[in-house]
Amino acid sequence: MNRILVSIKRVVDYNVRIRVKPDGTGVITDGVKMSVNPFDEIALEEALRIKEKGLAEEIVAVSIGPADCQQQLRTALAMGADRAVHVQTDAVVEPGSAAKLMLKIVEREQPMLAILGKQAIDDDCNQTGQMLAALWGRPQATFASKVEISGDTAQVTREVDAGLEVLEVDLPAVITTDLRLNEPRYVKLPDIMKAKKKPLETIDPSALGVSTVERLKAVKFDPPSQRSKGVMVKDVGELFTALRGKGLV
Amino acid sequence: MSKILIVAEHQGGKLNAATAKCVHCASQIAGADIHVAVFASDPASVASDAARITGVSKVITVAHAAHANPMAATIAPQLAELAQGYSHVFGPSTTFGKDLMPRVAALLDAPQASDIMAVESATRFRRPIYAGNAIITVEVVAGTQLVATVRTASFDAAQSSTSAAAIESAHPSATLPQHTRFVSVSAARSDRPDMQTAKKVVSGGRALASADNFKILYQLADRMGAAVGASRAAVDAGYAPNDMQVGQTGKIIAPELYLAFGISGAIQHLTGIKDARTIVAVNKDPEAPIFEVADYGLVGDLFQIVPELDKLIASSN
Structure with missing residues (x-):
């Protein structure tokens, strides 16, 4: 079966103002709105569009994390994923471990594509997709803004510093999504009801034989240094004089 | 002692300024011995630029037609092979480095620190998370090889030097995958300065x-x-x-x-x-x-x- 695996990470909603705990042990997440990582929503939307074109038959949403991740998996099922796999752990899972866990699911599911967000908006690591591709020994097309599947290959347009790069990759492959790949659909109420009946499987990382021991440990968290507030100028002349005084224009 | 390998980024036979910024970052690790690896179809001019960055003790070139258009899938197995014996492997936090370095890290089974903005020691680094709304200090378990991308905006470019480091060519045995093919790059060519280095x-x-x-x-x-x-x-x-x-x-x-x-x-x-x-x-x-x-x-x-x-x-x- 032509299957697509999609990553779904539970993260602090992008609209939340992030605050570091006063004791420096983390950021405040108590009572904070949690959501699907926006790049993963884009990944799921792309998988849905590929399926709607008749190029894939099943979409499996995968999440790694604590019990509450099931809320985000239910959102993914409501958006249109066919089933969900939850690798349940309370441990901090670094990208290398996440990639190893994803690989186990990939080996079991044998997808034609694994589509992941290019980064999660919490740790901003931008690693898991590339690591999964390496461990799987398959192509990677990161930061995708356009995906065209034809037969056993995909042509992927990538947003790179120089502009747009196009790669052709053999399937199966890993794709990571950039912002302009698509605009994810809104979930409708009846779909939320239907999603409750879709299969959601829970797996323990140890059952997959993967250690989640951290090798890069968090020592402390600090708020960023603030820029001091500047001055308001009243017109262009004053602005020009100020910049000229600093030798900037 | 820290032995650091930095992968060079280059376009059109010219070294990208991001490389000298990575060298500056690496040089903040006490006693670091810094080497630069250049993957290119014809690495000569890029290698001679890299050899003149202050702090670089050796440049390693890998010449191969497949590196005419750098691709992570092609470079990663060769870079991972060269990286044996290095304590740190650095690349710039540009789309080139972001694409490549995690693939190398996975092949080395090494953890990666992304976007390092400050060096506290050979094992301790600071990096932004939550879009820069928090700064995390991370520490790698001693003796673990570390891969990192360097947040280039946090480091000035290392100066160029009048003396040049040795340039050696390497011939990694890793087979190059055929599953990923470069099609095109459409860059909006302009005469304006590059945004990442513009004043x-x-x-x-x-x-x-x-x-x-x-x-x-x-x-x-x-x-x-x-x-x-x-x-x-x-x-x-x-x-x-x-x-x-x-x-x-x-x-x-x-x-x-x-x-x-x-x-x-x-x-x-x-x-x-x-x-x-x-x-x-x-x-x-x-x-x-x-x-x-x-x-x-x-x-x-x-x-x-x-x-x-x-x-x-x-x-x-």
Whole structure:
């Protein structure tokens, strides 16, 4: 079966103002709105569009994390994923471990594509997709803004510093999504009801034989240094004089 | 002792400034021995540039036709082979490095620290998370090989030196995969400075309201010798190409002067400019968050202000 695996990470909603705990042990997440990582929503939307074109038959949403991740998996099922796999752990899972866990699911599911967000908006690591591709020994097309599947290959347009790069990759492959790949659909109420009946499987990382021991440990968290507030100028002349005084224009 | 391998980024036979920034970052690790690896179809000129970066003790070249257009899938197995015996493997936090380094890390079974902005020791680094709204200090378990990308906006380029390091060619035995093929790259070629190294950047937001209106910014930028950037909103709306996007998911820059026109200042944008020395914001909305970080703020209509500023600069030159 032509299957697509999609990553779904539970993260602090992008609209939340992030605050570091006063004791420096983390950021405040108590009572904070949690959501699907926006790049993963884009990944799921792309998988849905590929399926709607008749190029894939099943979409499996995968999440790694604590019990509450099931809320985000239910959102993914409501958006249109066919089933969900939850690798349940309370441990901090670094990208290398996440990639190893994803690989186990990939080996079991044998997808034609694994589509992941290019980064999660919490740790901003931008690693898991590339690591999964390496461990799987398959192509990677990161930061995708356009995906065209034809037969056993995909042509992927990538947003790179120089502009747009196009790669052709053999399937199966890993794709990571950039912002302009698509605009994810809104979930409708009846779909939320239907999603409750879709299969959601829970797996323990140890059952997959993967250690989640951290090798890069968090020592402390600090708020960023603030820029001091500047001055308001009243017109262009004053602005020009100020910049000229600093030798900037 | 730390032995650090840095992968060079280059375009058109020229070394990218990001490489010298990685060297500067690596040189902050006490007693570091720093080598640079160049993957190219013809690495000679890039290698000789890299050999003249202060702090580099050796340049290793890997010449292969497959490296004419650098691809992570092709470079990673060879870089992983070269990386044996190094305590650290660094690359720039550009799209080139972001694409490549995790693939190398996975092949080495090494953890990766992304976007390092400060070096505290050979095992301890600081990096931004949550779009720069928090800074995390991370420590790698002693004796573990570490892969990292370097947040180039946090480091000046290491100076070039009059003496050159030795250049050696290597021939890794790793087979190159055939499953990934380069098709094309469409770069908006321009004579303007590269945004990531430009001293001045003029940037526009949604308020520009059309791609055509961006012309007034191009004109001002050309007058000032500046690069041109854009907010995500402006790029999403099609007013500017993706390679102009500044911010969390675009380019992180640290120019001496950043002029933001009609950019409200979403947190994701601000994270891309917070290392700019001087920020100027022009916006109609006096409540726009960009004014919180601006050194100089001016409330007004950019369509009047940009031409006026352009005229003032023109008449004073």
